[in-house]
Amino acid sequence: MPVLPTDTPERIIAKAAHIVPRPPQVAWQQCEVTGFTHFGMNTFTDREWGSGCEDEATFAPAAVDVEQWMRAYKAAGMKQVMLTAKHHDGFVVYPTRYTNHSVIASPWWYGGGAPDATAQAARARAAADRDTDYAAYWKIRGEGNVNPAGDILGSYLRAARTAGLRVGVYLSPADGAELPHAWHRTFVEQVVAKHDAGRPLSTEEQSTYDDRDRTPSGMGRYGSGSAVVERTIPTLVEGDDRAEAVAAGRLPSFSVTTDDYNAYYLNQLYELFTEYGPIDELWLDGANPWTSSGVSEAYDFTTWFKLIHALSPDTVTFAGPQGTRWVGNEDGVARLSEWSVTPATADPATAHGEGLLPHGAQVTDIGSDAAITAPGVRFLQWFAAEADVSLRPGWFWHANERPKTAQQLVDRYLTSVGRNAVLLLNVPPNTAGRVDDADVASLTAFGQAIARTYADNMLAGAKPADLADSLSDGTLRTSWSPPGDATTGTVELRLPAGTEFDQVRLGEDIRRGQHVEQFALDSWDGAAWTRLATGTTIGYSRILTVPLQSATQRLRLTITQSRGTPSLSTLGLYRTVTPG
DSSP states (O other), X not given: OBOOTTOOHHHHHHHHHHOOOOHHHHXXXXXXXXXXXXXXXXXXXXXXXXXXXXXXXXXXXXXXOHHXXXXXXXXXXXXXXXXXXXXXXXXXXXXXXXXXXXXXGSGGGBGGGSOOHHHHHHHHHHHHHTTTOTTHHHHTTTSSSBOTTOOHHHHHHHHHHHTTOEEEEEEOSOOXXXXXXXXXXXXXXXXXXHHHTTOOOOHHHHHHHHTTTSOOSSOSOTTOOOOOEEEEESOOOTTOTTHHHHHHTSSOOEEEEEOHHHHHHHHHHHHHHHHSOOOSEEEXXXXXXXXXXXXXXXXXXXXXXXXXXXHOTTOEEBTSTTSEEEOSSSSSOOOSSOOSEEEESSOTTSSOHHHHSTTOTTOSOSSSHHHHTSTTOOEEEEOEEEEEEESSSSSSOOTTOOOOOHHHHHHHHHHHTTBTEEEEEEOOOOTTSSOOHHHHHHHHHHHHHHHHHTSSOTTTTOBSHHHHHHHHSSOSSSOBOOGGGOSOEEEEEEOOTTOOEEEXXXXXXXXXXXXEEEEEEEEEOSSOEEEEEEESOOTTOEEEEEEEESSOOEEEEEEEEESSOOOEEEEEEEOOOOOO
């Protein structure tokens, strides 16, 4: 919703009160916990950030047991999972037409990890052509003893859907494999000189130093200064199996004006949505890591977002318009006041969302009345927080690292889902293509603790019964609002004798917006009211931990400030079950 120069602060706040999420955003938030999977070239180089110069043969899993991954995710209570199809190194784990730096060029593409004679001859042809034809390996994808599980992304998405999980894909805009070769030679010289002088190297510099005898594996399209010209997406390659469908209109085509690298990225987005959809969440960051070293790519977010919306309007795009945003840290910790309606300095359809937040994604005040009425705010949008954290210290698997304990994961649940955010929990499979046993144990104990804690709402049986039922039925459809469309009000319930709880969960019907700005929670023990907690925002979910209550006869929630008429859909009382 635009903020006009003539809008008063009161008008802006009223606009914020009327902003609601799209249905896909509601479904995304209700997942509560999404599993993130980083499995790619870095898994086998023991890195967090690759160079883009890696030999594709380095990607050599003994097997990839995606069904085992899904069992681990389900045990943790996840409802959605997301795979890294391409990280910053540029290695692609599905058979793309648009780069040779993909899973097709790995021995993994063949049964038993070794190509037969037919495949060897085909690979020799592709290797000879790869410097001039970015589709060289794609053209020989079906020759020889092809591994039926060679397409990691395809196997992952099929297994997830079979397990009843929603799916997402991360396609990194940064791409080391596509760095210009001439620039890269100079960059390597600079990195070697820095190393030899005893100066510390950054993460990306270290991987470049380690691979200093190799060149980028792609076509040099990233930050190359190529011409911005009219192009057609999809860009059909020789022998493209989509040509007939595109010509007949069964597959759409798009005319865009952009450079070589953005066309490459758009073509891969097209592959993802037309060959692997439906995709519930698309994850893309704004990493542009070589800017300080002289190479920067101007990402064409406007065109990217248009293509994504045209192909899949129900996809929730990380950092995209009316999508989801980074919470501001990689610790799984949301703000105590986590607003889902946030300000933007320009149209969210034209730029990466983090860059439009007036003071960045890490700002303490993300959406208060003061934040949304500050100078420079031009738009408001529903832009809920995603709190990412890895089960292990790194995003990729490393043998010397250990997973977080189940209790640490429970704590992250409380600081993310319990603060109006979605928990994005990364679980990196190992080089054998499995989730480690220790990781599975932590995930399972975490999932069991969460399930047992929230299995029974102690509000059941409270009076008035109709009110208690509407607040404890687990849906957004039933809710309480103050009479007369007031913005403040009080909910009071009489509890059954002997009710014990140490957690209180609150939730608004976010389909009507996020409104609550201040609230207080009190308990009555038969003699006096005691203040249990106070808070600011509620949103989809706010979990309060309180001292163990065993003598409470009545519970009172008072909403003291709100942007609009609040719709309280959830009030839950729970007894914490610690992980076993």
